[in-house]
Amino acid sequence: MVVVIEEKPPTKEELLLRSVLERKAATVQELLNEGASADTCDPLDERPVLHLACEAGAKEIVAALLKAGAEVNNQNTFGNTPLHWASLEGHHEVVESLLMGDADPNAVNKYSLETPLHWASARGHAAAAKVLVKAGANKEPRKSDGRTPLHEASFNGHELVVRTLLQFGCNQEIKDSDSCTARDLAEQRGYANITMLIDAMGERLREAAGAGRMTEVIELCEGAVDVNDPDEDGKTSLHYVSVAGHTEIMQILLKHGGNVEATSVRNERPLHIACHHGFPEIVDLLLAAKATLDPRDKEENTPLNNAAKSGSAECCGHLLDKGCMTDSLNVDGVGALYLAAELGHAECVKLLLDSNASTEIRQSITAATAMFVAAEKNHAECVALLIAKGASMDTKDKKNNSPLCIAAHSGHLDTVKVLLEGGANTDIKGMHGRTARQLAARSGATKTMALIERWGGK
Numbered sequence: 001m002v003v004v005i006e007e008k009p010p011t012k013e014e015l016l017l018r019s020v021l022e023r024k025a026a027t028v029q030e031l032l033n034e035g036a037s038a039d040t041c042d043p044l045d046e047r048p049v050l051h052l053a054c055e056a057g058a059k060e061i062v063a064a065l066l067k068a069g070a071e072v073n074n075q076n077t078f079g080n081t082p083l084h085w086a087s088l089e090g091h092h093e094v095v096e097s098l099l100m101g102d103a104d105p106n107a108v109n110k111y112s113l114e115t116p117l118h119w120a121s122a123r124g125h126a127a128a129a130k131v132l133v134k135a136g137a138n139k140e141p142r143k144s145d146g147r148t149p150l151h152e153a154s155f156n157g158h159e160l161v162v163r164t165l166l167q168f169g170c171n172q173e174i175k176d177s178d179s180c181t182a183r184d185l186a187e188q189r190g191y192a193n194i195t196m197l198i199d200a201m202g203e204r205l206r207e208a209a210g211a212g213r214m215t216e217v218i219e220l221c222e223g224a225v226d227v228n229d230p231d232e233d234g235k236t237s238l239h240y241v242s243v244a245g246h247t248e249i250m251q252i253l254l255k256h257g258g259n260v261e262a263t264s265v266r267n268e269r270p271l272h273i274a275c276h277h278g279f280p281e282i283v284d285l286l287l288a289a290k291a292t293l294d295p296r297d298k299e300e301n302t303p304l305n306n307a308a309k310s311g312s313a314e315c316c317g318h319l320l321d322k323g324c325m326t327d328s329l330n331v332d333g334v335g336a337l338y339l340a341a342e343l344g345h346a347e348c349v350k351l352l353l354d355s356n357a358s359t360e361i362r363q364s365i366t367a368a369t370a371m372f373v374a375a376e377k378n379h380a381e382c383v384a385l386l387i388a389k390g391a392s393m394d395t396k397d398k399k400n401n402s403p404l405c406i407a408a409h410s411g412h413l414d415t416v417k418v419l420l421e422g423g424a425n426t427d428i429k430g431m432h433g434r435t436a437r438q439l440a441a442r443s444g445a446t447k448t449m450a451l452i453e454r455w456g457g458k
Contacts (some may be wrong), residue, residue, distance in 0.1 A: 015027075057089060057093075065129070075107070082098055100130075112145075116137070117166075173226070209249050223267060238260065242286075244268040251285060275303040278315055283318050299332075304325070334364075378410065380418045384422070401431055404436045
């Protein structure tokens with residue numbers, strides 16, 4: 001007797017599974033229309049058909065399943081969602097479709113605690129990673145070993161993903177359970193391109209700070225780019241913003257741990273730079289952050305010296321109000337008063353004199369005083385201010401010239417007049433044993449010579 005076993009015809013769900021695996025979109029649609037369940041599972045790995053379609057990148061089938069009501073956040077045994085599988089394989093258009101269907105961009109699986117962004121980053125799928133972050137995915141989720149997507153991309157050498165994540169401001173300083181940053185992992189694996197890319201974020205911050213690109217600065221700071229990362233000259237982002245005077249950016253940098261005492265290879269601190277470029281608001285912010293008042297650069301100049309040299313009376317005033325040293329001398333043996341007088345910054349000269357800066361300090365090589373150099377450069381207003389404060393008008397330099405002699409020799413009529421009115425000695429002999437009148441005559445400064453004669457000069 002022959003027993004005939006009749007095979008049962010496949011169910012709609014079995015046919016749907018087969019059609020999904022074979023990527024027959026039209027058949028899938030027909031079966032769904034006939035009532036096949038959109039949440040049909042593969043009995044072998046217990047994954048719903050939406051997972052399979054997403055892994056395969058079958059856009060039309062994914063769309064059909066979602067339209068038919070497939071559960072977009074359905075998790076398999078290990079807690080993975082359809083978005084995990086689409087991200088793993090880099091099917092960024094499928095990722096977009098799932099997200100538009102309310103897929104959770106921050107879904108976490110059960111054991112390793114990985115998100116779709118972890119999977120996209122580990123496999124090097126920059127486009128998928130970008131879509132996820134733009135849709136609100138957490139940029140820095142921690143999996144069970146403490147690693148973020150940036151760690152995953154760096155560990156696997158995926159430069160484009162690393163670049164993408166950094167551009168979105170991902171925190172590069174996060175450490176995994178082994179105390180490794182993303183850069184550490186890249187270095188251990190020999191991915192020099194990745195380490196260079198991460199290191200370059202400090203350069204990007206410096207450039208953005210100097211150029212005043214606030215949005216970029218905020219993104220980079222929030223991404224934990226080191227605000228104190230120096231360039232080859234030792235200058236940090238604080239130095240760069242001090243050159244440009246971007247007050248709000250300086251506030252952001254200080255809020256994120258900017259070091260006001262950062263020192264360049266020339267021993268310049270941000271306060272030196274701000275004073276040199278004349279930005280009193282930056283000076284105030286640095287001082288409020290407890291910047292040292294009188295640090296010295298490589299030439300032994302203090303911030304006050306720089307402010308005096310640049311002619312920034314506001315910077316000078318702010319420093320003097322805080323009690324800085326008025327007579328800190330640089331390598332040439334001169335201080336702020338000499339530097340201001342030399343360049344004719346009368347307002348700075350007045351502030352310094354009112355703060356009791358010494359008028360008799362001599363330049364180490366020429367022995368010139370502030371009075372002498374002001375006379376030599378024909379800064380009559382500075383000369384008048386110095387006279388009013390009792391500065392000596394007859395002190396000689398190493399060439400034996402007095403301020404009157406050097407002014408007369410150069411034909412500086414206005415300065416000579418101020419000196420004569422202040423009581424300068426017309427009989428003092430300068431270089432080559434000549435008086436001020438004789439020096440004016442020798443240089444052809446006839447008006448100056450005549451003026452000195454009217455004051456009794458011989």
